[in-house]
Amino acid sequence: IKLLMESMAQELAPKRIRVNAIAPGAIRTPINTSAWDTPEALKSLLTLIPYGRIGLPEDIARAAVWLASDESDYVVGTTLFVDGGMTLFPGFSTNG
Numbered sequence: 001i002k003l004l005m006e007s008m009a010q011e012l013a014p015k016r017i018r019v020n021a022i023a024p025g026a027i028r029t030p031i032n033t034s035a036w037d038t039p040e041a042l043k044s045l046l047t048l049i050p051y052g053r054i055g056l057p058e059d060i061a062r063a064a065v066w067l068a069s070d071e072s073d074y075v076v077g078t079t080l081f082v083d084g085g086m087t088l089f090p091g092f093s094t095n096g
Contacts, residue, residue, distance in 0.1 A: 001021065005019055020067050020078050022064060022079070023080065023081045024059075024082050025081070025086035026048070026084075027055040027056065027060060029057060049083075051084030055083065059082055
């Protein structure tokens, strides 16, 4: 998907059509309830998230609204990772 988005951005940018992607991390939704519905599961999940909390659907919504706004006019062909730092894993560790 990332490469498709980049190819589309290259083709459409000269027409001033911006193509970008959002790459969400762990977001508190029904599809992944088992990853956060018990204290033990949540603790395990949070070891993967440097920011220290699971994401909310509103976190992704705010990113989407920003990308759709004129405020992001010069952002073209990029993937915005909204993941609390999950892409840093396995470099991140809560063990110090």
